[in-house]
Amino acid sequence: MNRIPVDIAQLGDVRFLGAQTRTDPEGKTVLRDGVPVQRVSILVAPPEGRREVLEINVARVEPVRGAEYAKTRLVNLTARPWNVDGRDGISFSADDITVIGQPQGDNK
Numbered sequence: 001m002n003r004i005p006v007d008i009a010q011l012g013d014v015r016f017l018g019a020q021t022r023t024d025p026e027g028k029t030v031l032r033d034g035v036p037v038q039r040v041s042i043l044v045a046p047p048e049g050r051r052e053v054l055e056i057n058v059a060r061v062e063p064v065r066g067a068e069y070a071k072t073r074l075v076n077l078t079a080r081p082w083n084v085d086g087r088d089g090i091s092f093s094a095d096d097i098t099v100i101g102q103p104q105g106d107n108k
Contacts, residue, residue: 011044016071037057039056039057040055040057042055055091058094070099072098
């Protein structure tokens with residue numbers, strides 16, 4: 001199935017929670033076009049609706065780093081439905097993720 005573009009503006013406030021390098025069941029780093037893939041946890045707070053945590057895959061040479069709850073910019077976020085062995089869900093990926101701000105409530 002094709003990737004579905006996500007309207008990032010509808011996500012509302014987007015905050016960084018953390019990131020880790022993805023590994024396969026054998027412990028090897030998952031690569032996309034030779035670049036390590038990271039799974040980045042993002043908290044989204046849409047103006048209408050409840051907060052949710054999205055796990056977004058992004059291929060980057062440099063790890064995504066930032067302070068927890070810092071504002072975050074997503075570039076070309078897409079959703080892709082999946083179904084494996086009777087389980088299903090939606091995986092998210094982005095062309096880039098950049099932590100751009102201070103943590104929520106930090107007035108530095």
